[in-house]
Structure formats: C-alpha cells, structure tokens
Amino acid sequence: KQEVTQIPAALSVPEGENLVLNCSFTDSAIYNLQWFRQDPGKGLTSLLLIQSSQREQTSGRLNASLDKSSGRSTLYIAASQPGDSATYLCAVVFGNEKLTFGTGTRLTIIP
Amino acid sequence: ETGVTQSPTHLIKTRGQQVTLRCSSQSGHNTVSWYQQALGQGPQFIFQYYREEENGRGNFPPRFSGLQFPNYSSELNVNALELDDSALYLCASSLWRRTSGSYEQYFGPGTRLTVT
Numbered sequence: 417k418q419e420v421t422q423i424p425a426a427l428s429v430p431e432g433e434n435l436v437l438n439c440s441f442t443d444s445a446i447y448n449l450q451w452f453r454q455d456p457g458k459g460l461t462s463l464l465l466i467q468s469s470q471r472e473q474t475s476g477r478l479n480a481s482l483d484k485s486s487g488r489s490t491l492y493i494a495a496s497q498p499g500d501s502a503t504y505l506c507a508v509v510f511g512n513e514k515l516t517f518g519t520g521t522r523l524t525i526i527p
Numbered sequence: 528e529t530g531v532t533q534s535p536t537h538l539i540k541t542r543g544q545q546v547t548l549r550c551s552s553q554s555g556h557n558t559v560s561w562y563q564q565a566l567g568q569g570p571q572f573i574f575q576y577y578r579e580e581e582n583g584r585g586n587f588p589p590r591f592s593g594l595q596f597p598n599y600s601s602e603l604n605v606n607a608l609e610l611d612d613s614a615l616y617l618c619a620s621s622l623w624r625r626t627s628g629s630y631e632q633y634f635g636p637g638t639r640l641t642v643t
Binding site: 448465 | 529533560562567568569570571572575583585615617619631632633634635636637639
C-alpha cells in the first residue's frame with residue numbers, strides 16, 4: 417500500500433529559528449512530490465513541487481529536498497516567522513497519478 | 528489565489544439527504560480531482576475526472592459521484608448522507624500532460640459540509 421507519513425504531528429519553535437519538516441513515503445516510484453500549507457479551516461496552498469528527476473526546489477525561505485531511494489523528503493524553513501504557523505502537508509503522486517497525502521505537521525512559531 | 532473556486536463555502540445537511548458541491552477550475556485545466564478532508568487528517572482522494580470522463584477513484588462508495596463539464600466546472604454529488612461525511616471537501620484542477628507524466632494541482636478553498 418502506498419503511504420505517506422509525516423513526523424512529528426506537531427512542532428513548536430521560537431521565532432527566528434530554522435526548522436525541518438519530514439515526510440516519508442513507501443514507494444520510490446513517484447512522479448512528483450508537493451508540499452502544501454493549510455491555515456485553519458482553509459484550503460491548500462502549494463508551496464513547492466519537486467519532480468521525480470529533481471533533488472530539491474527552493475522558493476524564498478523554503479527549500480524542499482527529495483531522496484527517492486530512501487523514500488524521504490524534507491521541507492526546510494529558514495528564519496521562521498509567526499506567519500509561518502500553519503499545518504504543512506506533504507503529498508506524493510505515485511504511479512496511479514493521484515495525490516496521496518500525509519496527515520500533516522502542525523507548526524507553531526512562538527513570537 | 529489559485530483561480531479555483533468552490534461553492535458553497537459552508538453547508539449543513541441532515542442524515543439521509545443529498546448534496547451537490549461545485550467547483551470551477553482554472554481555464555484550460557483538463558483534469559479535476561476531489562478530496563475529502565476529515566478534521567485533523569490529510570485529504571483523501573475521492574475521484575478524478577479527465578476530459579469529462581472518470582479517471583480513477585479512491586476508496587469511496589458509489590453514493591459519491593461526480594461530473595465534469597466542458598466549461599471546466601465540476602460537481603461532487605453525495606447521496607444518502609451519513610454523519611461521517613462531515614468534512615472539508617476540496618477540489619483541485621490541473622493540466623495533465625501525458626507526455627511529461629507529471630503535473631501540479633491547484634486547490635480551491637473547500638466546502639465545509641456538516642451532516643447532523
């Protein structure tokens with residue numbers, strides 16, 4: 417069964433710190449991996465998309481890496497800000513062309 | 528802004544009733560997917576439509592059905608509502624290019640359905 421796991425479920429860090437969110441998946445035959453942000457009660461905002469042939473993508477203070485052989489991706493957030501507080505979801509497109517989501521990491525940045 | 532809109536934003540229904548949720552995709556996007564997100568969980572794939580044909584289905588019963596229209600809008604219909612159908616329903620549109628085998632999905636804000 418193709419599964420996506422995110423650990424930890426919740427994370428609190430002081431403002432200004434750098435942090436890493438983790439995502440693991442069970443099948444290395446992926447098309448791409450996408451990181452999303454979700455604010456409470458809201459829809460999903462796409463942050464970064466990594467194609468299967470890529471190792472990383474960067475956007476501003478965000479950097480996402482992909483290691484297919486180990487079935488892992490990380491989302492690195494530099495110089496965290498209170499506005500970064502949200503739930504971060506990792507989603508993978510496996511061979512069936514559909515997004516399979518993890519359960520998310522709820523991030524709280526403490527001012 | 529993703530260019531994907533959903534209506535209504537909130538909805539309250541009674542168990543046993545039927546509901547129709549609507550989504551308007553980005554212009555030119557030929558694929559729409561629907562997801563159900565229960566509280567505290569990641570979204571679960573319901574089904575996908577590609578050029579108005581169903582193109583895959585998740586582990587949801589037949590009382591969940593959909594339609595995609597030529598104008599890039601789509602519907603999710605749920606019959607015989609159950610209490611466990613209470614969730615945030617998300618639609619996502621994308622431009623599926625079979626030659627590249629990869630695509631990015633753009634999500635709408637969701638419809639919050641409460642079944643009492």
